[in-house]
Amino acid sequence: MGTQNAKKLPSETALEIYELISMKKKSGYFWFNGKPRDW
Numbered sequence: 001m002g003t004q005n006a007k008k009l010p011s012e013t014a015l016e017i018y019e020l021i022s023m024k025k026k027s028g029y030f031w032f033n034g035k036p037r038d039w
Helices: 010-022
Strands: 030-032 035-037
Touching: none
Parallel strands: none
Antiparallel strands: 030 035
16 A cells, blocks of 8 residues: 555455455454465
């Protein structure tokens, strides 16, 4: 986010945030692209 060369569009980031808060997910994890990520 921030320049024309950004890896993600703001809308993609917003969708990820929306999915994290509105869908049932396991807590206690870091999430990246809809999947749990290692600590």
